[in-house]
Amino acid sequence: MTDSKRGDDAKQAWRRRYDTEVAKVERETGSGASEERQPLYDREDLVANSDEESDIGYPGEYPFTRGPYSSMYRGKLWTMRQFSGFGTAADTNKRYKFLLERGQTGLSVAFDLPTLMGYDSDDPLAEGEVGYCGVAISSLADMELLFDDIPLERVSTSMTINSPAAILLAFYLAVAEKQGVPMSKLRGTLQNDILKEYIAQKEYLFPPAPSMRLVVDTMSFCQKSVPKWHAVSISGYQIREKGSTAVQELAFTLADGFAYVEAAIHAGMKVDDFAPQLSFFFDAHNDFFEEIAKFRAARRIWARHMRERFGAKDPKSWLLRFHTQTAGVSLMAQQPENNIVRVAYQALAGVLGGTQSLHTNAMDETLALPTAKSAKIALRTQQILAYETGVAEVIDPLGGSYFVEAITKKMEDGAEAYFKKIDELGGVIPAIEKGFFQREIEKASYDFQREMDAKKRIIVGVNGFVEDKPEPIEILKIDESVEQEQRKRLRHLREHRDRAAVKRSLDAVRQAARDGSNVMPSLLDAARAYATLGEIVKVFKQEFGEYLEPATF
């Protein structure tokens, strides 16, 4: 009897035992994934789904399925980067120092909604929203306070900002200049991913074409002047949080990435000059192995497209490096302490998937911004993972797993099928304009809700294991005085700055917006002159127009 014959017999025998056993029980399932998964994976699935050399390979080697670096966490642990910001710049500065003193290794700025939408804190439309979802930054003066006593050559800073990203980058560069830190030494990331705003998060201001131009301007400026800065963080996080599936998150994010590459090449940049400065940002959701497979597939797809399709020669251009945030949308208001456990599993998936940096959500973020205590527990969750569990010692420990390799391939195939569909629609921007992504995601999120309501998916404490009596936890309250204080500061600024210099600098921004030259130098001058975010955005709106999407559901 041959080995494979013996193997077939053993498998059939197992299948008979399995079928008999499952026929006897009716299991309440939880994850919603049981229909698309086999109960068991074996060597056959591995062989069918991956070639050991060309699909799996070694870490630090094309196609990077096993990791972008040869030494991974043995060389350097992931960066523990907690997204944080609330109230005034001074409040947030205090929280940053609190986190840095407790071992956090990178900063990540959360801006409030007026800032994200390009409004100053004293704009009538900002009322009630100042300092709530993040920190209020209306000018260089606020940015100076935000990083007061934090030497920018020693931290890396991520800024989650999109439509007005170029302006906030200019504020940051101006702070560095005041601290005497050369731009060449600055490390950090600008989210600056406008495409996923049209697709998912909806914080857009201008129409797609001028928005893409602003992205390319920052890419080109950073390539020349801020070489250690990631000019764009191509983000799947918001797509997933909006309700997409894992495959959609993967596919839409990488499609956005390709669109930026195409736009930069179209603007005359060489792929190997800018591609190493691109980075990515993904969600770590509940379906543990699927998430790990998603991260592994993302690296492989990106490497293949960059080398084969865009002809990148520099291996750094092939690398997909990413930040991970645990899934905010998976946090539940019911029995909120359970969220600590959800976050820990999701963080583990991010690490087993080879993330370069990680944000772990705080348990109370489903109710409000985190308290100092819950923020600390979230950070400690990462430290326990890094220092106690041993998972950082072995690179890609799930590589070669029958199951993980099979779903990694499934993720890749699913994404490729979407790329084809997007191409047929004429590319990412036409697909946005036709509402393609939006519809796909809306359908997925409605399906998810219906599965929950039908208890095909069990969420602990919500539609299973429910407790009648809520046990309230302490939450952070944003003081209403934040808005008053911000207004006062802005009034003071507007009265005491050099008005002629502000006007000159805004005229120069308008000129650059009009004549197509890179906007960054004029934005830097405007920052130095203490022109406000709202004033600069107003100029852009006048020059570029505003974007509106149809209201559908």
Add this chain to the structure above:
Amino acid sequence: MKKKIRVLVCKPGLDGHDRGAKVIAAALRDAGMEVVYTGLRQTPEMIARAAVQEDVDVIGLSIHSGAHMTLFPRVLDLLKQAGATQILLTGGGIIPEDDMAALRKIGVGELFGPGTPMDKIVEYIRAEVPKRRTVGA
């Protein structure tokens, strides 16, 4: 025959996180209600005006930005000014329990947090609207 329940689903303020608003709009529609969705970035004035013009029974505000203590009272005031107090103002989002209680006290209806089954919201609206229709009529 009874008139169908009409609902205005809104995203007030600057926030663009419209997943919840769209899911609830679809769920209410599938439950047989007539749903109007305003789209993003509606001011309280636009919402109150649309509610009166569309002759709705219910307004649902979806707020994830923390601005609920500003936006709910403002819409409520505008409804009073328009003499449209029969309209049920309800909603949901990231809203702490204390704030929900404070808003209920001033006349806002039930508010629903993350993890609420759609059926619960449908039932609440079905139970609440007939009471208000008799008062209003």
